Amino acid sequence: MSAATATTAPAPPRPxxxxxxxxxxxxxxxxxxxxAIGVWQFLVSVVGVSDYLLPSPAAIGAELVRFLPAIVSxxxxxxxxxxLGLLAGSLIGILLAAVAAAxxxxxxMLAPIVAALAVIPIVALAPxxxxxxxxxxQFGRQAIAGIAAFTPVFLGTLRGLRQATPVHRDLxxxxxxxxxxxxxxxTLPTAVPHVFTGVRIASSLAVISALVAEYFGGPRxxxxxxxxxxxxxxxxxxxxxxxxxxxxxxxxxxxxxxRIERLAARGVGPHR
Amino acid sequence: xxxxTTTAAVxxxxxxxxxxxxxxxxxxxxxxxxxxxxxxxxxLIGPSGCGKSTLLRLIADLDEPTAGTxxxxxxxxxxxxxxxxxxxxxxxxxxxxxxxxxxxVALPLQLHGVAPRARAARVAELLDMVGLADFADxxxxxxxxxxxxxxxxxxxxxxxxxxxxxxxPFGALDExxxxxxxxxxxxxxxxTGAAVVFVTHSIPEAVxxxxxxxxxxxxxGRISEIVTMRLDDTAGRTEDLREDxxxxxxxxxxxxxxxxxxxxxxxxxxx
Numbered sequence: 029m030s031a032a033t034a035t036t037a038p039a040p041p042r043p044x045x046x047x048x049x050x051x052x053x054x055x056x057x058x059x060x061x062x063x064a065i066g067v068w069q070f071l072v073s074v075v076g077v078s079d080y081l082l083p084s085p086a087a088i089g090a091e092l093v094r095f096l097p098a099i100v101s102x103x104x105x106x107x108x109x110x111x112l113g114l115l116a117g118s119l120i121g122i123l124l125a126a127v128a129a130a131x132x133x134x135x136x137m138l139a140p141i142v143a144a145l146a147v148i149p150i151v152a153l154a155p156x157x158x159x160x161x162x163x164x165x166q167f168g169r170q171a172i173a174g175i176a177a178f179t180p181v182f183l184g185t186l187r188g189l190r191q192a193t194p195v196h197r198d199l200x201x202x203x204x205x206x207x208x209x210x211x212x213x214x215t216l217p218t219a220v221p222h223v224f225t226g227v228r229i230a231s232s233l234a235v236i237s238a239l240v241a242e243y244f245g246g247p248r249x250x251x252x253x254x255x256x257x258x259x260x261x262x263x264x265x266x267x268x269x270x271x272x273x274x275x276x277x278x279x280x281x282x283x284x285x286x287r288i289e290r291l292a293a294r295g296v297g298p299h300r
Numbered sequence: 301x302x303x304x305t306t307t308a309a310v311x312x313x314x315x316x317x318x319x320x321x322x323x324x325x326x327x328x329x330x331x332x333x334x335x336x337x338x339x340x341x342x343x344l345i346g347p348s349g350c351g352k353s354t355l356l357r358l359i360a361d362l363d364e365p366t367a368g369t370x371x372x373x374x375x376x377x378x379x380x381x382x383x384x385x386x387x388x389x390x391x392x393x394x395x396x397x398x399x400x401x402x403x404x405v406a407l408p409l410q411l412h413g414v415a416p417r418a419r420a421a422r423v424a425e426l427l428d429m430v431g432l433a434d435f436a437d438x439x440x441x442x443x444x445x446x447x448x449x450x451x452x453x454x455x456x457x458x459x460x461x462x463x464x465x466x467x468x469p470f471g472a473l474d475e476x477x478x479x480x481x482x483x484x485x486x487x488x489x490x491x492t493g494a495a496v497v498f499v500t501h502s503i504p505e506a507v508x509x510x511x512x513x514x515x516x517x518x519x520x521g522r523i524s525e526i527v528t529m530r531l532d533d534t535a536g537r538t539e540d541l542r543e544d545x546x547x548x549x550x551x552x553x554x555x556x557x558x559x560x561x562x563x564x565x566x567x568x569x570x571x
Binding site: 196202204205 | 360361362381382384388390392394396398407408411412
């Protein structure tokens with residue numbers, strides 16, 4: 029034991045907060061990724077798992093580079109559909125939630141519709157909308173992304189609009205504030221972080237929905253359509269390269285929405 | 301304005317409050333008669349469920365009495381609320397966390413259309429009064445509980461009310477902060493000349509602050525006794541009072557009134 033201690037270099041002093049050291053929350057996931065890809069490559073090139081079962085990371089990487097322009101343009105198509113759907117779905121969700129929060133009967137009227145929208149299977153709706161709006165229209169996909177985005181935003185907003193604390197409501201009454209003043213001063217600022225939590229959840233759903241909707245016909249060019257096309261041609265490595273593109277697109281949406289959520293929460297969160 | 305000094309700040313006669321609940325009616329207040337003179341400091345004290353907070357909420361027109369009449373400066377409680385005749389502070393500071401300290405204090409002024417320049421001047425004055433001038437641009441969650449409560453008091457004083465309603469404002473504070481806040485409150489009241497109705501469940505706090513202590517008892521909530529403090533004028537009280545024999549006598553008097561024992565001490569009147 030003492031010999032082992034003697035040969036080990038003295039432990040470096042613990043880095044103080046703010047010291048320039050790469051934090052483990054970056055090192056750990058990167059290490060996991062590198063090891064996983066290494067094991068994967070080893071399985072394919074040394075153990076000999078066949079290419080159509082599991083394309084090697086190197087092959088996927090090569091296709092990724094070769095088809096980068098197509099992946100980028102495909103991301104633009106799918107991302108555009110998702111973004112449009114997200115914006116429209118969020119807007120409608122916020123407006124309807126505001127009405128539902130203001131009038132209880134409206135809330136009761138909307139509840140079953142929202143429940144129905146929440147459980148609509150995208151795979152079932154996509155072929156219907158694609159057929160309805162024609163093979164050359166992106167509208168069906170945008171509508172599906174919008175439907176997927178609507179529910180979390182609606183529910184988040186409705187919840188947020190009811191979060192005003194009793195003491196704040198008392199305060200508004202004490203100051204004889206008009207309903208509009210009370211809404212602007214207390215209800216709305218309380219609701220905003222909840223709205224953007226809904227938008228953050230909706231952002232991922234919108235991308236996935238826009239992507240999956242492309243599997244069921246309609247114009248080519250989106251990531252989802254190309255993934256299914258290349259899979260059908262047995263070009264698995266190429267198909268996986270487009271999947272990587274889809275993951276990146278989903279992450280871009282998620283991080284952008286998370287960033288906006290944090291900015292919105294800063295208004296009411298800790299200010300240290 | 302001259303009649304403000306002669307009209308009673310609060311006059312309650314025969315006030316009843318019944319809350320309907322699923323388990324039947326709860327008689328929160330029964331036959332409450334109380335007059336608070338202008339500039340007078342009155343504490344409401346009693347065990348949980350004695351209706352002291354309910355009475356305060358009725359005065360503030362946050363609830364309405366089931367029966368009886370309640371006047372604030374000779375008007376209905378509702379009229380007084382609409383006229384902004386009182387300021388109020390709750391047990392929770394109730395600050396808006398997304399507004400700075402200054403913007404929180406400015407809230408009532410802003411809601412009532414005071415021009416930005418006059419608003420800023422008044423806010424500076426108020427923050428000075430509660431000793432938070434250096435914290436104007438901070439947010440509430442950057443302040444200690446005692447500082448937040450001082451912001452809430454500054455906000456309650458923003459429109460120079462002649463009546464201050466306080467519902468256990470120091471209830472969540474530690475004892476040392478609490479004593480300091482009490483002394484500051486007396487100083488502020490002396491400066492503003494406002495009448496105060498102060499809900500508390502601390503006997504020393506009630507005695508230290510008040511001209512009169514209203515002792516309440518539960519089921520149904522009612523006033524069981526009103527004890528007049530035979531102490532210095534509230535404006536002249538300092539920390540020294542906490543070690544004064546007269547102070548302890550008054551604490552004993554209030555405690556005995558609370559526990560319903562025969563009170564034979566001098567300086568106690570039963571109404």
